[in-house]
Amino acid sequence: MIIKEIFTKKNRLLLKAMVSTDFKLRYQQSVLGYIWSVLKPLMLFAIMYVVFIRFLRFGADVPHFAVALLLGIIMWNFFNETTTGGMMSIVGHGDLLRKIYFQKHIVVIASSMSALINFGFNFIVVILFCMLNGVMPTASWLLIVPILIEEYLLALGIAFFLAAVYVNLRDLNPIWEVVMQAGFYGTPIIYPISMISSRAGEWGLLIAKLDLALNPMAQIVQDARHVMIAPENPTIWEWVKFPVSLWPVVFSFLVFLGGFHYFTVKSKHFAELV
Template structure:
């Protein structure tokens, strides 16, 4: 499989150089520099917290919902940064592709790595915020490792598709921005699943809340909240009383990854000509 070519010495060196360069240039001429990688999600969290938690009273029955809100925003931002960065990665590195022969997968993976670095920095802030708010961390918090791996798999799957499609369809950028915005509100990030049950009633509420967990990002975020913050956060495992349905989000992520790799491989032969 061509993706294994990234483990060659040349591609690995190029990948590290891309990630380092992107991280250095991102806030190079800003006054606060790298602090923005932490400040941006914190600013978004502050706005969401004041509007939805303090004013609208979302999640007032959920333990440490403010911590869950920050964690959800952090994980969602990682997905957005990775997928959006992957979408424009091929086009942005067009000149490099025409000059150097290397695995095209490197440009998408470099976008994922950059997003992952920011996620790591922000996750430390989440843990500090959790401890300040009295969250008791247990061994179950280590589940963040496989959940982060699932987040990477899902983000790369989406990123490979977007990166290949954007070469031919530049209108994809504004369309993806709308999709991302809609996805943010369709995912239980700023509101708890219990609110869905309350608002839709006892007939449709429980079913809709369960169906929402079939979204890989919803499953990942809810699992993270469950294992790190409080087991009162509902998760998909056991919700449907059928193990096959419980594995749908994970299966979708894996299928999306291999589908994205296949599509990206097929289109990559013409990248240098198109960009």
């Protein structure tokens, strides 16, 4: 019933207006404008490439790891942007919440849609890099769609939860920044997950399997690299037995449902608190 109310004609028009406004304001008065949405991940990629691939030789045994690094960075940035932007979206639209009545979920969804548009621009760059490095499109590329849906639902569920908590706890922002920084290094983005097992023996293999099984973003990044870049990138489906291998996917959906429910309960009092 709530989902049906969210996507009424009135709310769809409001969602469209909010997404358009948010995306325009993001780079307002910036010299390069929307180009920054592509330049920022590329600049981070350039630094990571020089330090970790050229000097430290990470991923030397994995085909096209430079492209895999870029793909991992933009997928993590999308997750980071969706959760962080969603967390602050309700507080940032306090005036609007006090003036008109609408489903508060629209505010968080609009923030996530802006992040999704940003991701779309960056994903085009990844495709160009793939082709320049000899990674040509195949039928397996279509499998990126359910992987991205899983990531979007995971990020949106967390964004709903963070947005509801942030209304009462403004200290959540710096806490979440630390969590995201730790998550970035705990997820196989700047290094191939095979490096853990090869350098730490049996214990490393166990850690790698646990990371894939318990960290949904690790599973999402590895699956994306496997279907788009090279099959040498191991996936949870290869390393962990069924039905344990389903856990990251199930967990992502549970996070979405739990975050949506928590936000729905708390949203009744947002206008009084922001």
